[in-house]
Amino acid sequence: MTNVYSFDGILVFGLLFICTCAYLKKVPRLKNWLLSEKKGIWGVFYKGAVIGTRLHLPVALSCLSMAFYVLFIK
Numbered sequence: 181m182t183n184v185y186s187f188d189g190i191l192v193f194g195l196l197f198i199c200t201c202a203y204l205k206k207v208p209r210l211k212n213w214l215l216s217e218k219k220g221i222w223g224v225f226y227k228g229a230v231i232g233t234r235l236h237l238p239v240a241l242s243c244l245s246m247a248f249y250v251l252f253i254k
Contacts, residue, residue: 192250195243201225202232202239 204210204225215226232239 188246188249188254192246195239195246198228198232198239199243201228202236205229205233 201215205215214222215229217223218226
C-alpha cells in the first residue's frame with residue numbers, strides 16, 4: 181500500500197490522475213461534460229488529459245516503472 185503523503189505516493193497519484201483523464205477524454209459524453217472547461221479547477225482535468233494524450237509513451241513507461249517499484253522494490 182502506498183502512502184499518499186510520501187513522494188512515491190504523490191507520483192502514483194499523479195500518474196493515475198493523468199491516465200484517468202486521458203481515458204475520459206476518449207469517452208464522448210464525459211469529454212463534453214468534464215473536459216469542456218480549460219480554466220479554473222475543472223481545467224486541471226483538461227490539462228491532465230492533454231498531458232496524457234500528448235505524452236502517452238513517457239506516461240505509459242512511467243506507469244510501468246512505478247508499478248514495478250511498488251510491487252517488487254517497496
